[in-house]
Amino acid sequence: MIQPLTGCFLTSLFIKMKLQILATLVTLVPYALGFPHLANFPEHRSLAGLSPEEVQVVMGTFSSMPGPQPLPPPIDDTSEKLVNDVAHPFKALRRGDIRGPCPGLNTLASHGYLPRDGVVTPAQIITAVQEGYNLGHQFASFLCYTAFLTDGNHLTNLMTIGANTTTHGQPTTGINTHGHFEGDASMSRDDAFLGNNINFNETLFDAFQVAADAVGGGLLTLDAIVLNRQIRIKDSIARNPQFAFESPRFLGAIAESAFIFAMFVSGQTVDNKKPLTIDAVRHFFDFHRLPHGFRRRQGPFDFPLVENLTFSIVDMAGAKPGSNKGVNNYVVNTQDLATFCYVYQKQVNFTATLYPNPTPKLRDAIKQNLLTYYQALGKPECEQYFPFGR
Ligand code: HEM
Secondary structure (H helix, E strand, C coil): CCCCCCHHHHHHHHHHHHHHHHHHHHHHHHHHCCCHHHCCCCCCCCCCCCCHHHHHHHHCCCCCCCCCCCCCCCCCCCCCCECCCCCCCCCCCCCCCCCCCCHHHHHHHHCCCCCCCCEECHHHHHHHHHHHHCECHHHHHHHHHHHHHHHCECCCCEEECCCCCEECCEECCCCCCECCCECCCCCCCCCCCCCCCCCCCHHHHHHHHHHHHHHCCCCECHHHHHHHHHHHHHHHHHHCCCCEECCCHHHHHHHHHHHHHHHCCCCCCCCCCCCECHHHHHHHHHHCCCCCCCECCCCCECCCHHHHHHHHHHHHHCCCCEEECCCCCEEECCCCCCCHHHHHHHHHHHHHHHCCCCCHHHHHHHHHHHHHHHHHHCCCCCCCCCCCCC
């Protein structure tokens, strides 16, 4: 049927056209101001590496700038429950959907616990990891802000769960800025020096089966997880002359081994007694998909449970922070405290180096996010740092 040209229809058509013209004009602003390389700057890209003038230009192109937001509240119900449910169906990737180095977040996006395109706010991550896996609110907040401070956009409050993009040569977006959170000796991704540090690698994944067969009777028991961690560290020592395994990567990598044991087991008990299957690990790491009938763990996995399990794996694996000075020449760094206070301190210092000369608005936003980061850490015994003022 032909749409009658009513006044209301014409008005909405007119408004739509005006908005389209406005949007086109906004994308032309960087050209008009002499910064053509900033045209189409994604709203989720970090502003690190931009001069104050460049920040002003891209600010003019953002559709909204909510700035820093408070932590979302903890979820009310933390019981074990079915999470691969009808409300959260797996959907295959569409063109342009972003995925990255974290099997936990990739899977949540593929099931709609996170926006399926992979562009997210910190609050969305913090809520989704609680809903989907029962990661504790405190640790979820700490982890999320560790990533956001490196890779998030402090003005739009957006980040992505993956793919790095670049602003004149500077890696600035996604959670895969190498050498901080993302790093070497991953369980399923290669070291950046050796190849692709984002995509799944079948050869490395085989080390799960090797460990399960050697000490777990075919299953990934805690002993098998520890052996897998040792295999992955030894492999990087043997092949990567630039292997870097200091905080925060040191604790991060070992916490990730704890994560699969505590959260990729369907209905895992509070004291992590159930072993993990290779099939479940394959679902998360390779397919970004919750296993059929998957139930989140019993009770939140939070401080101090996270610390207990992480430091048990450190001890059992005999792991020490350090780095290679050439292949097979691993030097332990005795100055590296390898504590969560230390991870916080290093992340704050790193954030300060990313923004040596922020605009006043950007400075205020980073300052606020650093306060939120300390709140997320939730450890009054750790010294608080204020590189952008109090
Ligand atoms: C709370 C927000 C989270 C952020 C910001 C985050 C971020 C990351 C990043 C940057 C990596 C790459 C590290 C590397 O180089 O290996 C990673 C790896 C990993 N993440 Fe997450 N993650 C989060 C939550 C989770 C959750 C809830 C789980 C599990 C339920 C999880 C499981 C893993 C595992 C197993 C790896 C290691 C992958 C490998 O070694 O191949 N993450 N995550």
